[in-house]
Amino acid sequence: MDASTSLETHHDPHAHAAEHEHHELGWWRKYVFSTDHKVIGIQYGFTGLIFLFFGFSLMMLMRWQLAYPGQALPVIGKFLPHIFGPGTMPDGKMTPDFYNSLGAMHGTIMVFLGIVPLAFAAFGNFVVPLQIGAPDMAFPKVNMASYWAVFVGSIVMLISFFVPGGAAKSGWTSYVPLAAIADTGPGHLPVFNGQTLWLIGFIFLITSSLLGAINFIATIIQLRAKGLTWMRLPFFVWAQFVTAFLLLLAFPPLEAGIIMQLMDRVADTSFFMPAGLVVNGAALHISGGGSPLLWQHLFWFLAHPEVYVLILPGMGIIAEILANNSRKPLWGYKSLVFSVLTIGFLSFIVWAHHMWLTGMGSAVSAFFQTTTLIISIPSVIILSAFFISLWGGSIRFTVPMLFATAFLPMFGIGGLTGIPLAFNSADLYLHDTYYVIAHFHYIVAPGTIFALFAGIYYWFPKATGRRMNDFWGKVHFWPTLICMNVIFLPMFLQGMAGMHRRWYDGGQGWTVSGDHTIWGLTGFQWNTPISWAAWIMGLAQIPFIINFFWSIKRGEKVNDNPWEATTLEWTAPSPPPHGNFVTTPVAYRGPYEYSLPGRDGDFTMQNEPVEPSERVRRKTAEPVLV
Amino acid sequence: MEIPYTVSTRPDTGLWNAKVGIWLFLASEVMLFGGLFSAYIFLRLDAPPGMWPHGLLNVPVGTMNTAILIMSSVTVVLAWAALKMRKYRAYWWYMLATILCGVIFLTVKLVYEWPQKFDHFGAYIKPEELGKYEQYLGNEHAAAKGLPPRLEVTGHLHNRAALNDPNIKEYEVALDPLNADPSNPAMDRPHFFYMPPTDKIATIEKADVQYATMFLPKHSAYFASYFTITGLHGMHVLGGVLVFIYMWLPVSKRLYQRNPEHLANRVEVAGLFWHFVDLIWIFVFPLFYLL
Numbered sequence: 001m002d003a004s005t006s007l008e009t010h011h012d013p014h015a016h017a018a019e020h021e022h023h024e025l026g027w028w029r030k031y032v033f034s035t036d037h038k039v040i041g042i043q044y045g046f047t048g049l050i051f052l053f054f055g056f057s058l059m060m061l062m063r064w065q066l067a068y069p070g071q072a073l074p075v076i077g078k079f080l081p082h083i084f085g086p087g088t089m090p091d092g093k094m095t096p097d098f099y100n101s102l103g104a105m106h107g108t109i110m111v112f113l114g115i116v117p118l119a120f121a122a123f124g125n126f127v128v129p130l131q132i133g134a135p136d137m138a139f140p141k142v143n144m145a146s147y148w149a150v151f152v153g154s155i156v157m158l159i160s161f162f163v164p165g166g167a168a169k170s171g172w173t174s175y176v177p178l179a180a181i182a183d184t185g186p187g188h189l190p191v192f193n194g195q196t197l198w199l200i201g202f203i204f205l206i207t208s209s210l211l212g213a214i215n216f217i218a219t220i221i222q223l224r225a226k227g228l229t230w231m232r233l234p235f236f237v238w239a240q241f242v243t244a245f246l247l248l249l250a251f252p253p254l255e256a257g258i259i260m261q262l263m264d265r266v267a268d269t270s271f272f273m274p275a276g277l278v279v280n281g282a283a284l285h286i287s288g289g290g291s292p293l294l295w296q297h298l299f300w301f302l303a304h305p306e307v308y309v310l311i312l313p314g315m316g317i318i319a320e321i322l323a324n325n326s327r328k329p330l331w332g333y334k335s336l337v338f339s340v341l342t343i344g345f346l347s348f349i350v351w352a353h354h355m356w357l358t359g360m361g362s363a364v365s366a367f368f369q370t371t372t373l374i375i376s377i378p379s380v381i382i383l384s385a386f387f388i389s390l391w392g393g394s395i396r397f398t399v400p401m402l403f404a405t406a407f408l409p410m411f412g413i414g415g416l417t418g419i420p421l422a423f424n425s426a427d428l429y430l431h432d433t434y435y436v437i438a439h440f441h442y443i444v445a446p447g448t449i450f451a452l453f454a455g456i457y458y459w460f461p462k463a464t465g466r467r468m469n470d471f472w473g474k475v476h477f478w479p480t481l482i483c484m485n486v487i488f489l490p491m492f493l494q495g496m497a498g499m500h501r502r503w504y505d506g507g508q509g510w511t512v513s514g515d516h517t518i519w520g521l522t523g524f525q526w527n528t529p530i531s532w533a534a535w536i537m538g539l540a541q542i543p544f545i546i547n548f549f550w551s552i553k554r555g556e557k558v559n560d561n562p563w564e565a566t567t568l569e570w571t572a573p574s575p576p577p578h579g580n581f582v583t584t585p586v587a588y589r590g591p592y593e594y595s596l597p598g599r600d601g602d603f604t605m606q607n608e609p610v611e612p613s614e615r616v617r618r619k620t621a622e623p624v625l626v
Numbered sequence: 627m628e629i630p631y632t633v634s635t636r637p638d639t640g641l642w643n644a645k646v647g648i649w650l651f652l653a654s655e656v657m658l659f660g661g662l663f664s665a666y667i668f669l670r671l672d673a674p675p676g677m678w679p680h681g682l683l684n685v686p687v688g689t690m691n692t693a694i695l696i697m698s699s700v701t702v703v704l705a706w707a708a709l710k711m712r713k714y715r716a717y718w719w720y721m722l723a724t725i726l727c728g729v730i731f732l733t734v735k736l737v738y739e740w741p742q743k744f745d746h747f748g749a750y751i752k753p754e755e756l757g758k759y760e761q762y763l764g765n766e767h768a769a770a771k772g773l774p775p776r777l778e779v780t781g782h783l784h785n786r787a788a789l790n791d792p793n794i795k796e797y798e799v800a801l802d803p804l805n806a807d808p809s810n811p812a813m814d815r816p817h818f819f820y821m822p823p824t825d826k827i828a829t830i831e832k833a834d835v836q837y838a839t840m841f842l843p844k845h846s847a848y849f850a851s852y853f854t855i856t857g858l859h860g861m862h863v864l865g866g867v868l869v870f871i872y873m874w875l876p877v878s879k880r881l882y883q884r885n886p887e888h889l890a891n892r893v894e895v896a897g898l899f900w901h902f903v904d905l906i907w908i909f910v911f912p913l914f915y916l917l
Contacts, residue, residue: 136629138643210654218646221639222631252654256661259854267843269850271665287750287837289677289847294668298661579628 033148035140036578040147041126042463045456047147048118051154052449053541055109058102060538065094066506067531084161096504100169101194103502105157107172108198111306112205113154115448119313120247121150121212123455124240126463128216130569130576131234133225133585133607138218146211153204160197164188168198171502173303176272176295180264181279191266199262206255209247216244225568227587231337232606234567234591235330238337239316242344243309250305250348257298264290271295293358300351308347310444311411312340314451315382318404321454322386324565325401326393327602329592332385339378339385346375356424357431365424372422379415383408394595394602398563399473403454406481407447414442417492432502435495438488446484453477453544460548461562465574466555472547476540483537490518490526497523564603567591571607633888648895652902655862659906662855666913669847676775679848681804681816682746682841687739688915691731692907695863698727699904702870702897709890714882721874721893724900728867735860740853747783748845749797749830749838762801762828764808771814779805779830782823783840788832797830797838852914859910862903869896 025034034040061080064073070093073080077092088098129137137143160167165188170179174195183193191197220241224233233241260271268286272295275288323330330336352360352368386408395401417439420426430436453476461467497516499507507524518526561570572581585607593604598614631642639646670678705720751759756777760766763776783789784798799805804813806824832838839845843853872878873893882889 134629138629139647140629142647210651214647214650214654217650218643221646222636222641222643223629248650248654249657252656252658253661253664256658256665259662259858260665260850263843263850263854267850267853269843269854270847271669271850271854285837287839287844287846287850289669289673290850291668291672294665297668298665301661 033144035136035144037125037129037137037140037143038463038576038580040143041122041124043147044117044125044150045122047150047154048114048116048122051109052114052118055106055114056538058106058109060534061094062099062102062106063527063531063534065099065504067527069505069508085164085166088166097169098166099504100171100502101161101167104168104171104174104198105161108168109157110444111172111310112202113150113157115310115444115452116209116247116306117150118452119317119448120240120243120309121146121208123236123313123317123452123459124212124216124244127459127569128237128240129219129223130462130572130580131237131567132220132223132228133568133581133587134219134223135579135581137215138222139215142211142215146208146215149204149208149211153201153208156197156201156204159192160194160201163192163194163197165193168194170195173299174198174261174295175299176261176264176292177274177277180261180272181277181284184265185280196262196265199258199265202258203255203262206251206258209251213244213248213251216240217248220244225585225587228568228606229587231334232587232590234316235319235333235336235340236313236316238340239312239319242340243312245344246305246309246312246347250302250309253298254302257295260298261295293355293360296355296358297352300354301348304351304354305347307440307443308343310448312343314407314448315340315386317451317455317458318386318407320565320567321400321404321458322389323592323594324458324563325396325398325404326390327396327594328389328393329590329594330385331388331391332381333590333592335381336385339381342378343375343382346371346378350375353422353424353427356427369422369424373419376415376419376422383412383415398457399468399470399477400454400458400563402474402477403450403457406477407450407454410442410446410450410484414439414444414447417442429498430495432500433495434491434499434501437501438491438495441488441491445488446481450481453480456548458563459569460551460555461558462569462572462574462576464552464555465557466551467558467562468551468555469547472543476544476547479540480537483533483540486533487530487537490530493518494523494526499523561605564601566593566603566605568606571605633885633891642891644891644895645898648898652898655902655906659855659858659909662851662858663909663913666851666855669851673847676777677846679778679846682743682780682848683852683915684739684742684820685816685818685915686820687734688911691734692911694727694731694734695904695907698724698731699901701727702893702900706890706893706897709882709886709893712886714879717893718874721870725867725870725874728863728870732860732863732867735856743841743849745782746780746841747797747799747838748778748780748841749799750778750836751830752834752836753777755834758834759828759830762805762808764813767809771811773814776804776808779828781805781828784827789838789840795832797832797835799828799830800824801826801828848914855910856914859903859906862906866896866900866903869899 031039034043061073072092073089073094074092077089080089080092084098088095088101125137125143129135157167165183168174168179168183170182179195183195191200220233220237260269263269264271264273270287270290272292273284273286273288273290274292277284277286277288319330319336350368350372352364353372356365390405397405417435421430421436421439457468457473494507495501497518499510503510506527510524516522558574560572560574563570568585568587571585587606588609589604589606591606593606595602596604596614629643630636632644633642635642701720701723705717705724708714708716708720751763756763756765756775759779762779765775768774768776779799779801781802782800784800785794788794788797800823802823803821805828806826807813830838841849843850873889873896878889878892881892
């Protein structure tokens with residue numbers, strides 16, 4: 001079939017006039033209030049990257065307090081009280097409240113303002129429509145609304161640092177009743193206090209995620225190019241599809257919880273407040289009758305699927321890069337697809353494994369322990385398929401591939417160390433220790449963030465028409481990989497030695513005796529190398545930042561398909577114009593037709609028609625064109 | 627390239643884009659209200675005997691509002707059908723009827739039902755002082771009949787200043803019929819028709835009171851969930867009405883003249899949302915008014 005056949009049967013005669021109008025959009029409509037999925041994707045990307053670094057900076061501050069508790073932070077410590085207020089770091093020494101604020105906001109910002117906007121929204125927006133051969137998202141205005149909702153939410157979160165009392169300080173989980181009474185009373189404003197702003201900001205973030213999720217699913221269902229059947233979708237599109245469903249269905253119950261906690265704080269209701277609470281020696285004047293456990297259920301009903309929201313887009317990116325750089329099809333494409341669907345379904349029925357210590361009962365625990373162990377099966381299938389995909393490949397160690405190959409063992413460590421936490425008897429000991437921190441950071445930091453870096457290096461040429469510098473990419477990669485492991489590997493040991501994750505003094509008072517050491521250092525003394533690794537990793541991001549901005553203007557110019565990839569986004573010009581494709585794309589084959597026997601070159605793009613000889617050899621019937 | 631399937635259907639899915647979008651949105655709304663309803667279940671199961679009030683809402687008014695919403699669901703379908711038959715005038719009238727139904731519903735809620743609650747008072751008596759107020763509570767009668775214990779005296783608060791003034795030592799309450807005549811078997815079950823507070827005044831000492839407030843969200847877990855859920859539902863009704871007004875204004879007639887099917891699709895999508903809002907009310911009404 002002719003590749004240029006129009007998709008739309010009702011062709012609008014005014015289409016050309018309309019397109020002409022688009023080209024004359026003013027600067028504001030083109031780059032700021034844009035409805036183009038690529039611009040919105042890049043806006044999300046910048047927002048996500050900025051907040052990733054900001055969230056990391058909060059942690060770098062906390063690492064000082066953990067390594068050198070009670071000591072004045074040199075140089076920076078003098079300036080911080082001027083920015084965050086005098087109560088945060090008097091004389092450069094961190095107060096407990098400020099430490100708690102940093103911890104709570106580090107988690108919130110990294111998860112909801114860093115990774116979700118970058119992994120799901122930025123890559124999803126930029127790449128998914130291109131990979132499915134669509135001109136844009138299904139609902140461009142909704143798409144713009146979704147970005148501006150997250151923008152407002154992020155501003156509200158930032159403002160909360162500067163209100164009296166500082167930002168939210170009850171952990172990223174905001175457990176009640178602690179969170180419901182935090183930031184109230186003398187010295188706090190009624191609405192403009194940390195915890196209330198955290199809740200209000202969250203409502204905007206949830207709105208954004210819902211709009212985005214609806215848009216992604218509708219786009220993938222409705223706007224796939226002709227011939228791009230479900231089993232010809234790149235794995236990245238499948239991963240985003242499942243992620244969107246997780247956001248769509250898991251976020252609203254948390255929104256319900258957020259609304260109820262907001263009511264508890266501003267209308268004095270008792271959704272989460274039991275009767276008989278005493279605060280600062282005085283009984284709270286509330287009706288009571290609420291349930292703190294209810295909040296935990298609503299929170300984790302989102303927050304467990306959220307874990308998969310964080311990792312699935314990363315897995316999708318890794319799949320694309322592994323196939324491209326090993327020059328061979330992904331191993332077990334169908335198993336990957338069904339595994340990701342299974343993960344999506346199961347992730348909704350494992351949430352209470354975060355609540356083993358709440359005393360919810362052994363029958364409930366047994367159920368959630370079983371489902372939690374079952375969900376490790378599809379995860380292991382995915383990781384195994386990735387490893388096997390490398391087997392016998394002709395691997396190109398490009399910068400994206402370096403990050404992608406590093407992802408595999410890092411995610412493996414993160415995943416396997418989660419299994420002891422899935423057993424409620426083992427978790428009784430490990431709960432809330434640094435072991436848990438190490439476990440989920442191995443998944444999200446050297447896991448997802450490595451996937452994101454890989455994705456940035458990989459799709460940068462599509463967005464700009466230029467490539468990022470290889471040498472500086474490697475200078476970025478190696479120190480980051482080493483520091484990640486120096487940071488998180490000792491935390492497993494600290495956790496197994498019993499160190500609690502929320503200790504303000506880094507465990508100094510608990511492990512100072514020195515009768516229990518790990519490789520010659522006490523649990524507390526391990527904080528020092530960890531902190532130094534964190535700060536060095538901060539420095540290691542400088543080559544990336546410079547490389548990123550320098551390459552936008554000065555990077556080496558490349559053609560439309562510099563990685564010799566097969567999926568549809570590489571058939572569009574770089575950078576793609578408004579409307580994306582010069583001719584309407586049609587897909588004739590699967591997404592990873594690398595090293596196809598009998599063809600010139602080692603890659604065959606999805607829009608290359610199947611030749612008659614090929615059809616006989618592959619024993620397939622006429623290709624399906626829908 | 628233009629975005630395909632904004633108005634026409636995609637052959638393999640049989641849908642246009644917005645229809646996929648609205649069903650996904652409704653799925654998320656199910657989860658949102660599902661979260662709130664499960665909170666209701668949690669709180670109600672957790673409530674100690676006597677702590678989940680009954681019969682405080684006005685059932686006839688709620689029934690009327692239910693009927694109004696169901697009627698509006700019918701008119702919005704008729705409006706859509708009129709558009710499909712390309713009868714714009716009929717569409718215009720049906721849409722107006724839908725908008726009016728939505729406005730009446732909201733008015734009843736915001737002008738009558740909610741303020742009436744804000745004006746009502748309840749005082750939970752301390753467990754050790756319950757005997758002192760037996761003449762208003764009738765707990766002996768309740769125990770004999772196997773009814774849950776009565777812990778609260780409700781009615782119209784005469785000295786409203788008592789709520790905030792620590793110098794006033796007691797509440798003067800014009801009692802609700804139940805508290806005015808607690809051992810009357812006619813009071814054992816909530817009444818279908820609303821019964822205003824009687825003239826009988828009770829004086830309740832603040833020292834005997836565990837917790838006293840107007841019928842605000844903070845009054846109890848019951849009113850907290852009532853105001854939160856009906857408030858969120860009301861915001862959905864308001865959103866639906868605003869969308870309908872936009873579709874009813876002349877600006878949409880221009881879309882009709884250009885592409886009537888496009889307007890019909892918009893009405894269909896908004897109508898689906900409207901049916902969903904109705905459906906939520908069909909759950910709200912029995913949960914709070916009847917059960």
